[in-house]
Amino acid sequence: MDPATSTATLQDDSEPSSTWGWWPSWRPTSAAILKSSEAKILARIQNDMWARYVTLPSQEHIWTLTLTSKSAPKPKQQAPTKTPLVMVHGFGAGVGLWLRNLDPLSHSRPLHAFDLLGFGRSSRPAFPGDAAQAEDHFVSSIEQWRQSLGLEDMILLGHSLGGYLATSYAIRYPARVKHLILVEPWGFPDRAQSLAAEAQGTEVVKRPPLPLWLKAAVAVLGFFNPLAVMRAAGPWGPGLVSRFRQDFKIKFEDLFDDDTMTNYIYHCNAQTPSGEVGYWAMMEGLAWAKRPMMQRVDQLPASLPVSMLYGDRSWISSSSGHEAARIRGKAYTRVALINNASHHVNNDQPVVFNEMVEEICNSVD
Template sequence: MSPANAAMQDETDTEPTSGNWSWWPSWRPTSMSLLKSAEAKILACIQNNVWSRFVTLPNQNRIWTLKVTNKTALKYKDQADQTPLVMIHGFGGGVGLWIRNLDALSNSRPVYVFDLLGFGRSSRPSFPSDSSLAEEQFVSSIEQWRQSLGLERMILLGHSLGGYLATSYTIQYPERVSHLILVDAWGFPERPQPQSQESGGQGSQLKRVSPPRWVKALASVFSLFNPLAVIRAAGPWGPGLVNRFRPDFKRKFEDLFDDDTMTQYIYHCNAQSPSGEVGFKAMSESLGWAKRPMVQRVNLLPPSTPVSMLYGSLSWVDSSTGNTVIQIRGKSPTSVTLIEDASHHVYADQPEEFNRVVENICNTVD
């Protein structure tokens, strides 16, 4: 890891400040140190070896990073030859959401997870309002992160927004990605044009699952504000709001935590000053659609790069997009897997099946 030494900073370093928002904490019960504490409680569940650091990019932005390796491996070199798995979280998420997956997936190879630029504990710079420039800022930060760690090649997995960015990254840096795994990826389909009444029987092609209540709730304020502004505007009521709108997060992890640990983590991830959220809004037509749909660009992926697409059978993301990608890529290796009884957060709803599928995919690489 010698190339990385210069870029490493210990997690005890001073936390980044919130810039112009320094007057907010008296109203909003959050801070980077509270986020750090909530995350620490979650990460204490990991059984394997965890290495955690801020990775400092050339522009001085910092990316909060975990590397998880097998505790029982006799020597580090047992895993050193394995292609690492790098996982990118979705909108409003952070490294803590992978808690049900890190141990299982790190048994056979190193696993890296990080908070995307502008999310979680990573730096929160300003993002441009132009969709392509915002996307480029995310993607270039991922590439600078990879360079700082000295990773030559990786199996790249992205969930939701992370899947969109992982695809964009692979198009730009194809030589760095051995296999692309997309989990309920956001931003792929083109927004359907309103159909006239005469279209008749085409209704059967619509997604059978309507968006959950919280998606509709966020969509209603989306056009006026950053998508999570309501959580910040709620001030001291913010944590209760997260509990009310996302009770499923408590349920998904209830075997690990019998309290509000996960919803507190989600709250502290998203009650900080908006940054990545601004970048996401720049790339979004509305909450469910991208201004630059990825389906228009998947043909730019190298034909030799395998792509595996995973969907939750109960998700609001339409899995038929995966079949569209298969058609576009022709003879290129592309697969679609539906995970039963899983919603959008496939990795948390059905962790054993998710881990099994992902491990099998990784084993096809080495």
Template sequence: MCQLMDTTTTAAPLQNDCETELETKPKWSSSLWSWWPSWRPTSMSLLKTTESKILACIRNDIWARFVTLPNQDRIWTLTVTNKAAPNPAAQASKTPLVMVHGFGGGVGLWIRNLDGLSHSRTVHAFDLLGFGRSSRPHFPSDASKAEEQFINSIEQWRQSVGVENMILLGHSLGGYLAASYAIQYPSRVSHLILVDPWGFPARDQNGTEVVKRPTLPPWVKVIASVVSFFNPLAVIRAAGPWGPGLVNRFRPDFKSKFEDLFEDDTITQYIYHCNAQNPSGEVGFRAMSETLGWAKKPMLHRIHLLPPSMPLTMLYGAQSWMDSSSGDRVAEIRGQAYTRVQLINHATHHVYADAPDEFKKAVEKICKSVD
């Protein structure tokens, strides 16, 4: 089990009092609903505390900090390097791996992967704009504009961190955004890795599915029904003090995925605190989606815009509710361009947590092919 330890030597120093106050103090209007945030047992401070317990499991060197964008939005970022590397200069010269989480997630969910994947190269992971501990700005209701806001923030983050080229890995919603980013900024991506990506399948003009998918799990159906009327995670906030229990009830699988690391509800508490804050990124997601499972601008319609010279690997969980036939269709569309579709056995949608060893082997093999 992971033990909460002093991370002052590996984590970023605490912000000054003014910055911490800005980070943790909830923002709401003085309207009739001013009581609403206090009814929810969450805050940025509680999210920070829960995340710190998760990050204490990391044994390599970790630099955790906010990266400030030109418009003053902040992206919460982890940079992990191998403190036992025999040749740190050689590690630093290798193309870094950049990891983008999925909908409702955050950097803490990569806890099974960060140490292993940083063995031979630098790994960056960040909370998408509007999610986790990153800034939560307003997102437009137009699908193209919302997507562009996400992509602009990723490119500005890249510039601020000083990454010239990267191996870009995205999971679920992060996979959709990673593909969009690679289309717009192909010179910055040495290899694109999409892990159970959302938003690829399309429907024909009659509204039928072009790509079939397995039966959705109950929690997906619940959220899908909410998406039509409210922001996707509104039910968690509306539940108030019952919110944490709601996450445990609908996502008991998450606790089991990390049970060898945490005996308690650390992971489900982390998911709750990530998603019980004021909605932002999920507003952008709602703008981009028709329902939970479908994008207004399906990536299958645009994947041909990736340059043929860019290698692409798509990793799917063999038991995922996402259908890997989308990956097969991508391979057909790209023709002779390098495109590999790989199924990870004994894994569901959260491949990185279900089969971390197989996930590590697959990603490491790709990284080694880059340099």
């Protein structure tokens, strides 16, 4: 069935047998619990949605949502399909955290959102320990996913780690990207250059202080995967996430009056680490990348328009965007700041965020 013309909500979500293993009872999680937790969130979706696994040539599976508007033209009145919007989440997240954006952004064009390889409900393969190889594993899986879906091109939007990977993808496969939208992209500044400039008082890319929970993670987990403590906490893990990520409960309190969102985050990340291992291989000090994207942003084609969206309260500074624009010279690079928003700008200011993304998409077609 063509997802662009479907009038029913389809849910082909049987778990691939090779995706999940056996989980010790010490950690109160499982594939089934994560599936149930996500289903409670996705039940809020109003538009037509097709949720299924996309199998890659490697036999790895990418959990994917495809949304179209209920008012979209049906087969007998089919209008030219607009360029689809593809959304790539950040570290430790999954498709459920796009809840406030999925319906609004799928009204005028097809929308695809997927769990990155190694995160959420997607397969959890072993990632290389080398930064370049880990990045290549992520980017190659995105390209294989695109090929499996038969997408010719896309508007590619990435948040945080997803922004880093989306940029890497656009450098390697520029013909597939009509507009690159980077939301709070991680891994852009060059740590050595930024620290040297800061010491001299001439810093180009300023980085605001990290939030306390992130500072604690950096101090405690310097030699471990970033979410190791959450898994080591066993039955106390869900409470730990609920306590330290109360902000997510607040962001969605008008939709859920319980721990739905923090439980989802816990179950996304309490599984055996995989994408997290890939991230650990690429990161330097949690907030920095070993291979800073600022060193490669000039490899984006001048013909590819780039929009960079930041929250004014985020620990990631918009000055990275301005530096990227300077490097790209006359190539279209828009940097926009959204007021009263933190790192998760799409959930802090969803109306403003959705309007800005819709405007960008409409500039494509």
